[in-house]
Amino acid sequence: MLFLLSSSSTSPLLSLCRKIPLKTLTTKTLSHLHSTMSINLKTHAFAGNPLRSTTPKPESLFSPSSAFETLKSRLLENALLPSSPIFKVLPFRKGRPLATSTRPTGDSPPIWHLGWFNLGDFKGFLANSEFQLTENSLVYLGSRSEDDVVYWGIDVSEDSSLVPQFGAKHFCFVELRTLMVATDWTDEQAMSDLAIAGHARALLEWHNISRFCGHCGEKTVPMEAGRRKQCSNALCKKRIYPRVDPVVIMLVIDRENDRALLSRQSRFVPRMWSCLAGFIEVSILVGFRIVSSLLEILVK
Structure with missing residues (x-):
């Protein structure tokens, strides 16, 4: 028997165990399972960061080491060096990325965008604040060599005076979950921005702790x-x-696909319910990887 077991810390007494006899794992069944897993991974709200797909070679202008040296020079000399890539900065405040939205037209909802700034424009914003911008304030997020751009993240939580300055330009710091709900999941660009913001927040939070x-x-x-x-x-x-903290979230449904199993914690606000979610043990994560590898081998 092949056991697929996942558990949630949201409800420690509840676990889902699905038993699949090995003799029923035909090529057709495995192909369906594999394609379903791939689809789920591609449509995850914070998956598919386009800036993390490849790591440039050290001698490349877009590599972390080369970009960092260029960053130091530009901060000191306040000038764009010849043949240097464009630097874009995404500010965060208390885990919330800077964002803006277009005005809605008719019945269409507003479309949001991340608040990317060119390095020069961002330095101008900081000119009238107490925030001290140094090369160590910025965190390398990745690059797009085809666009000649290197992306950076920065945490400006220590300076509250920046909030009204950004607000005057129609920018505000928005909770990531709010952006996730407001995102059209069929919009590849919006999903890419959401993945970049999720990666940046995780990296900046790690620096803070x-x-x-x-x-x-x-x-x-x-x-x-x-x-x-x-x-x-x-x-x-x-x-x-x-x-790296392995986590899992799932929606348990019945065979008729018309009922779902939800749970809640005591700290939740009234009438708030959630899918089963939480941290998972490393041993379970390894088990999932083994099963996934086995399915890929059998499908081929």
Whole structure:
């Protein structure tokens, strides 16, 4: 028997176990399961970040190391260097990305866009604020060499004076879940922006909670354009990388597809219910990968 088991921390007493006899796993069945899994992965709200598909070679102008050196030069000299890529910056405040929306026309809902700024324009916004912009303030998100653009994220939560300045330009900081609900999931560009924003928030949040070394307690400093951190203690120099927390979310439905199983936690507001979701054990994650690999082999 092949067991597909997933559990949720939202409801610890509830688990879903589906048993599939091996003899029923025909090529047609496996092909259907594999295609269903692929579709689900492609339509996930924060999956498919186009900036993470490839990592440029170190000598490339779009690599983290080269882009970081160019960034330092541009911040010091305040000039666009010859043959340097365009730098775009996405500000965050308390985990919320900067966004703007177009005015709705007729019955059409407004269309939102992330609040990307060219580096020069962003520096102009900071001119009248107390925020100190340095090369270590920005985190490398990725690049699009075909567009000659390198993307950066920055957390401006410490300076509240920037909020009215952005508001005067019709920008505001919006919760990611709000953007997810407002997104047309058939719009590839909007889904790409949502994935970029999700990746940027996770990386900036990791920087905020990794300010000190867990080994010796000294402060950590960003390295490799913010892709990792390192302990400032010369006797330690421990390298710290972004953590990966495997999670799962699912919608359990009956055979007629007309009823769904939802759950709630005691901290939820009244009348709020949720799909089953939560962190999963690494052993379960490895099991899913083994099953997925087995299905791919059998389908081929």
